[in-house]
Amino acid sequence: MAPYDDFAWFYDRYWNEEFHSLAFPILERIWLERLGPAGPSGPHILDVCCGTGYLAGLLAGQGYRVTGFDLSPRMVEFARRNVPEAAFHVADAARFQLPGPFDAAVSTFDSLNHILDRDDLEAAFRNIAASLRTGAPFAFDMLLEEAYQTHWGESFALVRGDHVLTITASGYDFRSRLGRCTITMFRLVEDAWRRADVTIQERCYTPAEIDRALDQAGFGEVCCYDAGDLGMAGDLGEGRTFFVAVKP
Ligand SMILES: C[S@@+](CC[C@H](N)C(=O)[O-])C[C@H]1O[C@@H](n2cnc3c(N)ncnc32)[C@H](O)[C@@H]1O
Numbered sequence: 001m002a003p004y005d006d007f008a009w010f011y012d013r014y015w016n017e018e019f020h021s022l023a024f025p026i027l028e029r030i031w032l033e034r035l036g037p038a039g040p041s042g043p044h045i046l047d048v049c050c051g052t053g054y055l056a057g058l059l060a061g062q063g064y065r066v067t068g069f070d071l072s073p074r075m076v077e078f079a080r081r082n083v084p085e086a087a088f089h090v091a092d093a094a095r096f097q098l099p100g101p102f103d104a105a106v107s108t109f110d111s112l113n114h115i116l117d118r119d120d121l122e123a124a125f126r127n128i129a130a131s132l133r134t135g136a137p138f139a140f141d142m143l144l145e146e147a148y149q150t151h152w153g154e155s156f157a158l159v160r161g162d163h164v165l166t167i168t169a170s171g172y173d174f175r176s177r178l179g180r181c182t183i184t185m186f187r188l189v190e191d192a193w194r195r196a197d198v199t200i201q202e203r204c205y206t207p208a209e210i211d212r213a214l215d216q217a218g219f220g221e222v223c224c225y226d227a228g229d230l231g232m233a234g235d236l237g238e239g240r241t242f243f244v245a246v247k248p
Contacts, residue, residue: 002072003114006196007183008052010165012078014158016054019109022232023141024058027106030225031139031244035104038063043103046131047086048093048124048140049111053079056086069096093127094120101133107140110147110240113202116178118209125217132247138219139244141227147239148172148179148204154235162188177204210243219245 004011035043043064047056050068052075059066066086070076071093079088089098093107094115105128115121128138143152149172156167169181183198205213207224214222227240 002074003198003200004051004070004072005074006185006198007200008072008074008078009187010158010163010183010185011075012052012082015109016052019236020054020058022236023108024055026225026227026230026232026242027108027139029230030223030242031104031106031137034137035064040065046098046100046102046105046128048105048107048128049114050079050088051075051109051111053083053086053088055106055108056088057083060085067098067102069093069098093124095123096127096131098131100131102131102136103133104136105132105138107138110141110143110202112140113143113204114200116201116203118205118213121203121205121210122213122216125213125219129218129247134247136247137244138247139242141240141242142205142210143202144207144239144241145174145177145204148177148202149174150238151235152179152181172204178202179204207241214243214245218247220248221246 045059045064045066047066047068050056050070056066056068060083068079069089069091073090076088076090115124153169153171155169158165164186166184167181172179179202181200185196186193211222222245225242227237227242
C-alpha cells in the first residue's frame with residue numbers, strides 16, 4: 001500500500017483548498033501565463049503526484065487538458081471521481097513513462113520532498129523532462145530546511161462526530177535530513193469505528209541539490225521564488241520555494 005492510501009479520504013476533505021487557494025495564483029503568475037491559450041487542442045499539462053486531483057480540477061476548469069498520476073491508487077480513485085474530464089494513472093514519479101509529449105508539467109504541495117532518495121529525485125526529473133516537448137515549463141514547490149526546522153514538528157488534531165484525526169510529528173532529523181510524522185485516523189463506518197495509522201516521511205534537499213538534479217535531468221533556465229515573497233502567508237509559505245525549469 002502507498003502511504004497516502006489510508007489518508008486519502010481525509011486529504012481529499014481537508015488538505016486541498018487552503019493550499020491551492022494560495023498556490024494557484026502563484027502558479028498562474030510564474031508558470032501558467034507562459035502557456036498558450038487553453039482549449040480542446042490547447043496545452044496538455046502533466047500533474048506529477050496529483051493527489052486527489054484538486055489542482056487538475058482548477059486547470060481543467062480553465063479549459064486545459066490535464067493528465068495526472070500519483071503513487072497512491074486511493075488518491076487516484078478520488079482524482080478520477082473529482083475530475084472526470086482529466087486522465088489519471090497510478091505511477092511512481094521515479095519510474096513512470098507516459099505517452100507525451102506534454103506542453104507543461106507541475107507538481108505541488110511538497111510532493112517531490114516525499115521522494116526520499118537523491119537518485120530517485122533525479123530520475124523523477126529525468127522522466128518528467130522525457131515526457132515534455134522542447135521549451136515546456138515545469139513548475140513545482142519544495143520545502144527547504146527552514147520549514148522542517150519550524151512548523152514540521154507541530155502536532156495537530158481534528159475531532160468530528162464521525163471522524164477523528166491526529167498528526168504527531170516526530171520532528172526532523174538534521175543528519176539524515178528526514179522529517180517524519182505519524183497520522184492516526186478513525187472513521188465511523190457502518191456503526192463501527194475503523195482505525196488507520198500512516199507514517200509520512202519527507203526528505204529535505206538543499207537548493208544546490210535540487211538545482212544539480214534538474215541540471216543532470218536536462219532542465220535549464222531554472223528560476224526559484226520564495227513562497228512567502230509571492231504572497232503565501234503563514235506556515236504554508238514558510239521555507240517553501242517554487243521552482244520553474246524549462247526543457248531546453
Ligand atoms: C502532499 S500530497 C500533494 C498532492 C497534490 N500534488 C496536491 O497538490 O494536493 C503528496 C502526494 O505525492 C504522492 N507521492 C509521493 N511519492 C510519490 C511518488 N514517488 N510518485 C508519485 N506520487 C507520489 C502521494 O501519494 C501524495 O498524493
